[in-house]
Amino acid sequence: MSITSKAPICSKLHRLLRHQNQLHRLLRHQNPRLHVSFLHLITKKPSTGDSSSSSSPIIAQIVEILKSNDNESWKTNHHLSQLLFSNSYSLSSDHVLQITRRLGDSSTALNFVQLLRSNSQTPDANLLSFAFQAAFELASRKPGWKENLLDLLQTSKELGVPLTVNSVTYLIRCFGxxxxxxxxLRIYDELDSQMRNTHVRNVLIEELLRSRRFSDAVKVLDEMLQPNAEFPPDENTVAIVLPVLLEPKKHKREVLSEEEIVELMLKFGRHGVFPDSIMFTRWITGLCRNRRIDMAWKLLHGLMEFDGLPVKVPSCNALLTGLAKDRQFPKMKLLMEKMLAKGISPDVVTLGISINHLCKAFKIDEALNLFESMKRGEIGTLLEPDIVIYNTLIDGLCKDERVEEGLAMKRKMVLEGICLPNTVTYNCLIDGLCKVGELDKSLELFDEMEKQGVQPNVITVNTLVSGLCRHGKAGSALKFYREMEGKGLRGNKVTYTTLISGFCGVNNISKAMGLFKEMRQTCAPDAIVYYTLISGLSQAGLMDDVESILLDMKSAGFRPDISCYNVMINGFCKKNKLDKAQSLLEEIEEVGLRPDNVTYNTLISYCSKSRDLKTAQKLLKQMIENNVVPTVVTYGTLIHACCSVGEMDEAMEIFRQMNSSTRIPPNTVVYNILIDTLCQKNEMRGAFSLFEDMIAKGVSPNSNTFNALFKKLRDENELEKALKLMGKMTELACHPDYITMEVLTEWLPVVGKADELRQFIEGFR
Incomplete structure (x- = not known):
């Protein structure tokens, strides 16, 4: 029957074109076949070829029939059969997916699958696959979904219905x-090889990593990374894998070693896949911080070898920073060349990194050459230097004591007008001038700074205060600070510490104590301030005040370090308060610190000067028991003490121990002490034996060595030995001092050896 033979129906169609729902009901009751044809005509959109959204009227009709009838009556519903299986309308996989999704539960969906199978001798497997896909979705939303999914999966196998890719990934995610x-894993293993595409593998790897099945994930990934893999990795693979590999702490274990990760990323590069630039840069930075700079170099350099990979400037900058800190300047240069060859234009940060670390390595001229090349556009694109680069260069010049060049660069900044000097610029220049002793110029520059409207900060104040104190002008430093206070620029702990140290240095302890009291009212003192004050008081011999400050320091919650204890022990020794010094030695061990060489040497030296040899030897024994290795100063002090009290045998025993059982060989001072003592005791054979021993062992004698021998030879009138000794002194190029000349000039001319004396003097000229 045609539409034209049904005039009444046609006229109704014209009247109801704007009322589509009424039209559907009318045709459905009067002529179902015409209804199907009409729906197909009005919903068809040839231009798009998309039936998913355009066939909603038919889908709605089918769903309505399926939901309003039980599954037994589906097979006998003639209208449903026409909608589903009519030749005039081709049911697509997308239609089946939409219909099944609207059935509400997986049981109804499974019945629908059976309906599709029963109405065709050779059912369309593709349609059945999409129906099962929807059934899986419905099952996962109901209680007991795990069992339902497993049952549906088993049913699909029994019916021989293949899974869609979306079904596979959906099931993997649900079970994961x-x-x-x-x-x-079982679902994946049972798939045909063609179904194991990149997307499916990505989903499986993601779930395996989330479940900490790292070895299984790496195994699947390794298949994708094979040189001729059918399904290679893509950007999603990298986005899934690398966050887990590069942040092992987050996942509570290291999946791969750093070496393995580098090799893995290079494999990604061979497949033309590159990680997210931010994450990659962060990892390069991490490698450099962990001192794995060679690993970072291998990775970045390796990825830059692959054409088409978007290696970006921030990643290169991260590696440049690491190379610079490790002082690998040739590799920095090579990386810059590689960047240019690959079309990666350095930015201001790149050049700033290079210039900064060249300056820190005192390669100032190289930094200046790079700066000029940058301005001329010889390194990639033409770049205008910013204030950071100018300040870096000025600071480098000042640290290299080329302050005038730094000042010239500051003037150039102003003339060119690219960027004006700021507080940092002036701070660098003021510091440079202070360090070379140009205090007046530094103060003039400070005045210029204020006139130019550049606001000084506390660093500016501290720099000038430190410069003035360093050159013994603590009073001027304090006056300057008071002026700054009047302008509202207050100091900090560094300011007060510098002033206190300055006044201690000029032995104005009362002023230092006054500043300490003032500091306590403005900012809490730290350990450095206490140490500075204790050191100053100890040097001044004010040990009662030292004890008071020490108690104050402890009550403030600070514990002296070994350097602080050493300063106090030295102060008590100078005041002949050995009991106090030894009390501090005991305290050092009580608080868990270890005495060092300085501690013991100070005490041994004091005991030796006091001729308390017994205590000195006891301290040496304690020193060795505490695994503190004695130094040549330790042994030299003891030998000197033994010689002073006439214990020559004991001195020689210590000397022999140095030569045999210790790793501290005697030096010139030790030999001189023994030679001088032996000479005073008229033991010239022993003295000359030691003299020959020191030359044989490569210890250079000095004028004191020769003077001791010359004096005794003069006293004994051993002229021939003296002349030979003069020849030895000339041979060893040991210059005589005024004592040598005094001894020889008083002796040799009297005994007729003026010519020999003249030749001796001429030889040194």
Missing amino acids: RVRMVEKS
């Missing part, structure tokens, strides 16, 4: 969510 990873 509840840690049923074995089910996910």
Whole structure:
């Protein structure tokens, strides 16, 4: 029957064109076949070829019939059969997916699958696959979904219905969510090779990593990374894998070693896949911080070899920073050349990194050459230097004591007008001038700074205060600070510490104590301030005040370090208060610190000068028991003490121990002490034996050595030995001092050896 033979119906169609729902009901009751044809005509959109959204009227009709009838009556519903299986309308996989999704539960969906199978001798497997896909979705939303999914999966196998890619990934995600990873792996293993595409593998790897099945994930990933892999990795693979590999702490274990990760990323590069630039840069930075700079170099350099990979400037900058800190300047240069060859234009940060670390390595001229090349556009694009680069260069010049060049660069900044000097610029120049002793110029520059409207900060104040104190002008430093206070620029702990140290240095302890009291009212003192004050008081011999400050320091919660204890022990020794010094030695061990060489040497030296040899030897024994290795100063002090009290045998025993059982060989001072003592005791044979021993062992004698021998030879009138000794002194190029000349000039001319004396003097000229 045609539409034209049904005039009444046609006229109704014209009247109801704007009322589509009424039209559907009318045709459905009067002529179902015409209804189907009409729906097909009005919903068809040839230009798009998309039936998913355009066929909603038919889908709605089918769903309505399926939901309003039980599944037994579906097979006998003639209208349903026409909608589903009519030749005039081709049911697509997308239609089946939409219909099944609207059925509400997986049981109804499974019945619908059976309906599709029963109405065709050779059912369309593709349609059945999409129906099962929807059934899986419905099952996962109901209680007991795990069992329902497993039952549906088993049913699909029994019916021989292949899974869609979306079904596979959906099931893998569902089972992965509840840690049923074995089910996910079984689904993957049972797939045809063509179904194991990149997307499916990505989903499986993601679930395996989430479940901490790292070895399984790496195994799947390794298949994708093979040189001729059918399904290679893509950007999603990298986005899934690398966050887990590069942040092992977050996942509570290291999946791969750094070496393995580098090799893995290079494999990604061979497949033309590159990680997210931010994450990659962060990892390069991490490698450099962990001193794995060679690993970072291998990775970045390796990825830059692959054409088409978007290696970006921030990643290169991260590696440049690491190379610079490790002083690998040739590799920095090579990386810059590689960047230019690959079309990666350095930015201001790149050049700032290079210039900064060249300055820190005192390669100032190289930094200046790079700066000029940058301005001329010889390194990639033409770049205008910013204030940071100018300040870096000025600071480098000042630290290299080329302050005048730094000042010239500051003037150039102003003339060119690219960027004006700021507080940092002036601070660098003021510091440079202070360090070379140009205090007046530094103060003039400070005045210029204020006139130019550049606001000084506390660093500016501290720099000038430090410069003035360093050159013994603590009073001027304090006056300057008071002026700054009047302008509202207050100091900090560094300011007060510098002033206190300055006044201690000029032995104005009362002023230092006054500043300490003032500091306590403005900012809490730190350990450095206490140490500075204790050091100053100890040097001044004010040990009662030292004890008071020490108590104050402890009550403030600070513990002296070994350097602080050493300063106090030295102060008490100078005041002949050995009991106090030894009390501090005991305290050092009580608080868990270890005495060092300085501690013991100070005490041994004091005991030796006091001729308390017994205590000195006891301290040496304690020193060795505490695993503190004695130094040549330790042994030299003891030998000197033994010689002073006439214990020559004991001195020689210590000397022999140095030569045999210790790793501290005697030096010139030790030999001189023994030679001088032996000479005073008229033991010239022993003295000359030691003299020959020191030359044989490569210890250079000095004028004191020769003077001791010359004096005794003069006293004994051993002229021939003296002349030979003069020849030895000339041979060893040991210059005589005024004592040598005094001894020889008083002796040799009297005994007729003026010519020999003249030749001796001429030889040194």
